[in-house]
Amino acid sequence: QKEVEQNSGPLSVPEGAIASLNCTYSDRVSQSFFWYRQYSGKSPELIMSIYSNGDKEDGRFTAQLNKASQYVSLLIRDSQPSDSATYLCAVQGDSSYKLIFGSGTRLLVRP
Amino acid sequence: GAGVSQSPSNKVTEKGKDVELRCDPISGHTALYWYRQSLGQGLEFLIYFQGNSAPDKSGLPSDRFSAERTGGSVSTLTIQRTQQEDSAVYLCASSLVPVQGQETQYFGPGTRLLVL
Numbered sequence: 567q568k569e570v571e572q573n574s575g576p577l578s579v580p581e582g583a584i585a586s587l588n589c590t591y592s593d594r595v596s597q598s599f600f601w602y603r604q605y606s607g608k609s610p611e612l613i614m615s616i617y618s619n620g621d622k623e624d625g626r627f628t629a630q631l632n633k634a635s636q637y638v639s640l641l642i643r644d645s646q647p648s649d650s651a652t653y654l655c656a657v658q659g660d661s662s663y664k665l666i667f668g669s670g671t672r673l674l675v676r677p
Numbered sequence: 678g679a680g681v682s683q684s685p686s687n688k689v690t691e692k693g694k695d696v697e698l699r700c701d702p703i704s705g706h707t708a709l710y711w712y713r714q715s716l717g718q719g720l721e722f723l724i725y726f727q728g729n730s731a732p733d734k735s736g737l738p739s740d741r742f743s744a745e746r747t748g749g750s751v752s753t754l755t756i757q758r759t760q761q762e763d764s765a766v767y768l769c770a771s772s773l774v775p776v777q778g779q780e781t782q783y784f785g786p787g788t789r790l791l792v793l
Contacts, residue, residue, distance in 0.1 A: 570719075598780065609768055609784040610720070654719055658780070663708060663772075664733065665782060667719035 569593060570657050572668035580676050585642040587671050589655030592636070598658040599631055599638045600665065605651045613653070614640060645675045679703070681785035683769050689791045690759055698754045698788045702771030709752050710772075710782060711744060713765040720768060726752060759792045766790070 570591045579585045587601075598617055602610035614629040616622045616638065622629045628641040638657075642649055652672045656665040682701045690696050702709050711723040722736040726746040737743070741759075746752040756763055766789050770782035 572719075600781075609787050611784070612781055615781060656720075663727070663780065664710065664722040664725055664736065665712075665720070666722070667712075669717075669719040 569666045570655055570668040572653075572655050572671045574669060575672040576674045577671055578674045578676060579645050581645060581647060583645050583675075585645045585649065585673055585675070587640040587642075587653050587655075587673065588637060589639065589668055590637045591655075591657045591666075593657065593659055593666075594633075594636065596633075596636075596657045596659050599629070600656040600658070601627075601629060601638075601640045602654040602656060602667075603651045604654055604670065610654055642673075645673075647675045647677050649673060650675045681769055681771050681783055683767075683785040683788050685788060686786060687789045687791075689793065691793055692761060693758055695755065695757045696759055696790065698756075698767050698769075698790070700752045700754070700769030700771075700785060702750065702752070702769070703783060706771035706773055706783075707749070708772040708774065708780070708782075709746055710770040711752070711754050712768045712770065714768060714787075715765045723754070723767075756790075759790075761792050764790055764792045 601613045604610045616629040616631045626643045630639045652670040654670045655668040684699045709726045712720040724744045725733040741757045744754045766787040768787045769785045772782045
């Protein structure tokens with residue numbers, strides 16, 4: 567079992583819709599959770615970080631964390647074609663500073 | 678301020694040759710990380726440096742891989758006797774301090790390594 571799992575996609579949504587990206591992780595002691603966006607041929611850039619159970623909103627992005635169920639999700643409201651990218655979920659444990667990444671979900675937003 | 682920089686941006690080498698990849702972190706960032714990303718895959722942790730502490734080398738895939746960080750700043754990742762499976766994008770990241778809430782890792786543009 568992979569430590570961080572994501573559906574590879576592609577997830578295709580129409581412009582203006584809500585895109586929902588999900589991630590599960592196996593290490594129960596994980597403390598910090600991140601969503602990175604990666605455009606093709608580019609390096610990852612941080613979208614959201616979340617540390618506590620519940621929702622965290624930043625503009626059109628909402629991260630949701632449920633530690634009991636060991637999942638973290640990212641919602642993108644009013645999706646735009648410019649949101650088309652691969653979204654990487656990353657998890658950090660409490661005793662290590664390295665990030666464990668999922669393999670990413672490719673999002674396509676259709677105009 | 679400048680972000681994380683890496684050089685070279687692309688490197689093509691022959692199997693069996695050694696390569697050196699360089700990373701210059703964001704000024705003032707104490708933590709530095711190396712990852713690699715194979716085609717269509719997520720990022721794989723390689724090594725972590727924090728200040729003057731011993732590095733976490735737990736992600737290095739073999740003893741052909743080594744890294745050093747001089748003066749707490751620039752880092753060099755060396756791959757000896759390169760193999761075709763070493764072909765990947767090697768990404769460097771740095772963060773301010775390894776404290777929750779300030780540990781955001783900022784990535785450089787990467788070095789694309791192709792071993793023929």
